[in-house]
Amino acid sequence: MLRLNKYLADCGIGSRRECDELISAGFVKVNGKTAALGQIVDDNSHVTVRGKRVGDKQKLYYIMLNKPKGCVTTVKDDLGRKTVMDFVDVKARLYHVGRLDYDTEGLLLLTNDGDLSNKLTHPRNEINKTYVCRISGALKENERLQMERGVLIDGVKTARAKVRIVEQDQHHTRCEVTIHEGRNHQVKKMFEAVGKEVEFLKRIAVGDLRLGGLNRGEYRFLNDSEVEYLKNL
Numbered sequence: 450m451l452r453l454n455k456y457l458a459d460c461g462i463g464s465r466r467e468c469d470e471l472i473s474a475g476f477v478k479v480n481g482k483t484a485a486l487g488q489i490v491d492d493n494s495h496v497t498v499r500g501k502r503v504g505d506k507q508k509l510y511y512i513m514l515n516k517p518k519g520c521v522t523t524v525k526d527d528l529g530r531k532t533v534m535d536f537v538d539v540k541a542r543l544y545h546v547g548r549l550d551y552d553t554e555g556l557l558l559l560t561n562d563g564d565l566s567n568k569l570t571h572p573r574n575e576i577n578k579t580y581v582c583r584i585s586g587a588l589k590e591n592e593r594l595q596m597e598r599g600v601l602i603d604g605v606k607t608a609r610a611k612v613r614i615v616e617q618d619q620h621h622t623r624c625e626v627t628i629h630e631g632r633n634h635q636v637k638k639m640f641e642a643v644g645k646e647v648e649f650l651k652r653i654a655v656g657d658l659r660l661g662g663l664n665r666g667e668y669r670f671l672n673d674s675e676v677e678y679l680k681n682l
């Protein structure tokens with residue numbers, strides 16, 4: 450016995466919120482009758498969406514990909530470029546959890562669990578994302594502090610961040626940056642705000658979940674405790 454929106458989400462139809470919208474719009478029927486929000490169903494219920502039977506609760510996949518640069522974080526690219534989905538051999542409709550730029554590499558989660566994907570990307574949940582970056586020139590202490598305290602991107606101040614210098618010479622600085630927002634090109638724009646250009650960017654962690662030794666372009670399935678960890682973030 451479970452709520453219809455959860456049942457539909459587990460069948461891979463969308464997030465619970467998206468499923469509620471389908472129910473409200475009258476696209477969902479249970480045992481031949483238009484379904485109501487909050488309705489309870491069980492495994493014997495005959496559930497249809499736009500007239501098509503859904504059932505056999507879909508297996509949920511939780512995947513960590515080490516995205517290489519040179520591919521787009523999208524399910525299908527209109528320009529025919531390589532996408533992150535080209536690296537994964539799973540026959541399910543997967544979502545990418547957030548986005549990495551074309552030239553950014555590193556940890557990208559892929560799943561068909563719409564609820565988890567929404568949870569991890571919703572700004573309210575302030576999930577930490579950690580990046581290693583190489584920038585041109587030296588990052589001065591006042592610039593580092595400015596980035597930590599917040600800089601303006603398109604007129605809006607960024608939230609507190611962590612910026613740690615790992616290595617520095619006159620030509621380059623290697624830093625580790627942790628942010629919990631997910632604005633477009635955020636790390637690059639934070640450096641840009643203090644006059645620095647990012648030459649290399651790689652995401653190495655989401656919360657405490659780390660990329661580890663996964664090679665570029667390779668993926669692995671998360672284990673149960675990693676999935677539980679993400680669900681409880």
Ligand code: URA
Binds near residue numbers: 548549633635638650
């Ligand atoms: N910040 C960026 O600037 N680019 C990314 O791909 C991720 C975070």
